[in-house]
Amino acid sequence: MKILVIGAGAWGTALAVSSASRHQVTLWARDAAQLAGLRSGRVNARYLPGIALPAALALQGGDAPLAQALAGQDLIILATPVSAARGMLHSLRDAGAPVAWLSKGFEAPVEAAASPFGLMVHEIRAQAAPGLRAGVLSGPSFALEVARGQPTALVAASEHAEVRDALVAAFHGATLRVYANDDVVGVEVGGAVKNVLAIATGLCDGLQLGLNARAALITRGLAEMTRLGVALGARAETFTGLSGLGDLVLTATGDLSRNRKVGLLLAQGQTLAQAVASLGHVAEGVYCARTVVQRAAGLGVEMPIAQSVVALLDGKLQPAEAVAMLMGRGPTAELA
Numbered sequence: 001m002k003i004l005v006i007g008a009g010a011w012g013t014a015l016a017v018s019s020a021s022r023h024q025v026t027l028w029a030r031d032a033a034q035l036a037g038l039r040s041g042r043v044n045a046r047y048l049p050g051i052a053l054p055a056a057l058a059l060q061g062g063d064a065p066l067a068q069a070l071a072g073q074d075l076i077i078l079a080t081p082v083s084a085a086r087g088m089l090h091s092l093r094d095a096g097a098p099v100a101w102l103s104k105g106f107e108a109p110v111e112a113a114a115s116p117f118g119l120m121v122h123e124i125r126a127q128a129a130p131g132l133r134a135g136v137l138s139g140p141s142f143a144l145e146v147a148r149g150q151p152t153a154l155v156a157a158s159e160h161a162e163v164r165d166a167l168v169a170a171f172h173g174a175t176l177r178v179y180a181n182d183d184v185v186g187v188e189v190g191g192a193v194k195n196v197l198a199i200a201t202g203l204c205d206g207l208q209l210g211l212n213a214r215a216a217l218i219t220r221g222l223a224e225m226t227r228l229g230v231a232l233g234a235r236a237e238t239f240t241g242l243s244g245l246g247d248l249v250l251t252a253t254g255d256l257s258r259n260r261k262v263g264l265l266l267a268q269g270q271t272l273a274q275a276v277a278s279l280g281h282v283a284e285g286v287y288c289a290r291t292v293v294q295r296a297a298g299l300g301v302e303m304p305i306a307q308s309v310v311a312l313l314d315g316k317l318q319p320a321e322a323v324a325m326l327m328g329r330g331p332t333a334e335l336a
Helices: 010-019 032-041 066-070 082-091 121-128 143-147 161-171 184-206 211-231 236-240 242-253 258-267 272-279 284-298 304-313 319-327
Strands: 002-006 024-029 048-052 058-061 075-078 099-101 134-138 152-157 176-181
Touching (some): 002 010, 010 048, 010 161, 024 032, 024 066, 032 058, 075 082, 075 161, 082 099, 082 284, 134 161, 134 184, 134 242, 152 161, 152 184, 152 242, 161 176, 184 211, 184 284, 184 304, 184 319, 211 236, 211 242, 211 284, 211 304, 236 242, 284 304, 304 319
Parallel strands (some): 002 024
């Protein structure tokens, strides 16, 4: 199977490394300097240090046209941030092979989207490449662990069976299990909202509020995520799976989580700018929190944890005030 991975960040590189022993894989890096470094050192020093790139993994990109790399591929993986999804999907609109993206979150509102709020990638795809056979590969996964061959389970979601089948054939193996799902909306909502909730959980841990508080935040966060997803057309059961509960637990508790790290740093008194600058990578929860709350408000969905995160990121609340606001809410039925 010939697989092209577009985007040489941590996650794209990890998937390429993971599958290179079983398939003919090409990793495509837009930046010429990064490509030169990948070729000379056979390691992604910036995004995945310490992981050797297999000899079988082909490297392309730089000044070479992307169209050259697309020819003859059986599967195309888009491993770019959400902010780059619209342009990339438009360029792939006539791709002959199935396409799947790895990004999780919402894009910032753009005039081209004809929408007052940011969109998830499946919504962007409907505008930028409506005829594209596409889907999303998501789930609880730290890139470093996948690159190391540590056991991981993912979900391949698409309305097209051939896309789901291609993703399973490409990545399912001894250390990586891939489950199929046709609920693209649910999988994308879970992948986006869990990043926002992880900021809240990092804040909770940074303030040393205890394990009871962490469990409460994760559980009530899952309820918020599910309410929003169902309102957007997802199935409720999707949120008890890998892209919902699974990804939320990992991102909210794992030390490799960038979004959790933002919450920890805010609790320590850092400004948002300082916290983001210290990461060196994208923390999607910072950029999509406001859109999550906007989408929820437009649908009449209550998301108090996400709202508190936005107020915190905007500097309207201090960490302790955000916690006090959540704990001060009136009583309500758990399953309301």
